Amino acid sequence: MNVTITGASGFLGRKLAHRLLGANALIGSDGTASRVERLTLLDVMDPSAELAEDPRVTVVTGDITDRALLERSIPADTDSVFHLAAVVSAGAEEDFDLGMAVNLDATRAILDICRRHGTKPKLIFASSCAAFGGDMPEVIADMTARTPQTSYGTQKAIGELLVNDFSRRGFVDGRALRFPTVVVRPGKPNKAASTFASSIIREPLQGDRVVCPVSPDSRMFLASPRSIIENVVRAHNLTEAEWGPSREATLPGFCMTIRAMADALEAVAGKAVADRIDWQPDAFIQRIVDGWPPEFDTQKAVALGFVRDSSMEEVIRAFIDDELDGKIVA
């Protein structure tokens, strides 16, 4: 199979690339598990040397809003596209035009390129629970209206509508997945308003103090990188018939307060580690986070067999294993 990942140098993109280069990770439209023969990695940043040196990998580095670059990244024999590239929430809030260009126009360009190929490639679109917001019911169900309170959420909700319509018309075989907030991300904080949810676990585990910019009573809907990658691959491998006419789902996650996250950190790594969190609410971030829905009923995703993390403690332990070589600064 010939596969493209956009946003491939991002944290989830890298994990997905490694997963897809493993044996028979993907199921083709003929229903059989297949090797990935060519993997095109598109990002504004170069991928790791390890990925770039794999003979199956083609690297395309540049701006996703450049149509010619996108066309090179999605050649006519592409079987599947994983579209992860995005300007994240606070970034799209700060620079409206950039968010529209990357999150909306580039998504539409990818759909259009796939359509012009006439081969109905699979397209997995990374949407977000930020598509919900504002005056919401206590629990967000699959049929709750998308009423985003950020430009990022708006652009993602529009992407879902486009993926559905392009799929309905047979232009692509699309699947739009609303990601919960992903914890624990490795590396540096990014421009997502939710980035603190990872920072408050990641930095203390490495001996650094960290500012938590929201109240400990704030609630978030979370999922781990392991479960997200598992579910992204599952979303690809399900058949069109299994998806049915609606090509979108909120991925399963778990809801908890920031305080409970800190408690889980203490349970896994000790009080000294958890005490490295400084609670200093920031009105801008608090307002964005308060606009997000905290609790979800992901009935459709559960029926489709998507996985859910068992606990925050398990998520923290997996982060320590996957990203810190099992070592923490107690």
Next chain:
Amino acid sequence: MNVTITGASGFLGRKLAHRLLGANALIGSDGTASRVERLTLLDVMDPSAELAEDPRVTVVTGDITDRALLERSIPADTDSVFHLAAVVSAGAEEDFDLGMAVNLDATRAILDICRRHGTKPKLIFASSCAAFGGDMPEVIADMTARTPQTSYGTQKAIGELLVNDFSRRGFVDGRALRFPTVVVRPGKPNKAASTFASSIIREPLQGDRVVCPVSPDSRMFLASPRSIIENVVRAHNLTEAEWGPSREATLPGFCMTIRAMADALEAVAGKAVADRIDWQPDAFIQRIVDGWPPEFDTQKAVALGFVRDSSMEEVIRAFIDDELDGKIVA
């Protein structure tokens, strides 16, 4: 006030233009009723001579996908834009690119032009109940997910999301209204899949036989031109505080079967008139209509004081008065 109507030569556009040229139809952002001093009418077709000759009217004739034309139609001192222009449902289904260009790109261009003026003009966007569809609950509420089953409905749902986000950011003072199917339209059938809902009343009243392309058991959600125009003006005149953060509403309407519509026609105009309907279901139209939701709970619109027609009989009598000079062929 300086006002622009797009789709101004359409049936609702014409009615709205006449209404706005009446005394003090609009309430400005200062809360006082004002005369319309300049009314720009944009459409691909020329407006009626009566409208064109009004000294307050500026006519702009051409393609709404032409950015320069749109900029001329919405000068910097525009107070309010009524954006009614659209490629309707069956039209956008037949020509995907045209639907995207008119329904999505032109809507976005209008939002962008308003934003660049930096004056936060009012923008009333005509959306549609076709934004709903597919696997739906029995009754569509304000918080039911938009899951359109046509490209037209998709493009309208996207327009609503854009209007909300541009409003949230203070670029425009937007209001998106989901119209029920409008009955009874005068003139010729158009490319809307719903056009028969008017034809089956309009043609028999004038002595002509008409084909009804859907089953008499099909249900539709309807509103009259009178109530739609009343509600469009009301949507404009409500304050930002009255609208609150969510700038969209499904307008009130009434739900009935096509058979009940024919019965109302018989009650108003007699059996000979109602017998001019030939029932010949067309699979293409039936499929589109079956994908639309029949019943709505328009709680938000009712709370905001939007009006609802009292009965189909009243709607037919109003059509006879407004469009047929009170005369029917019995």
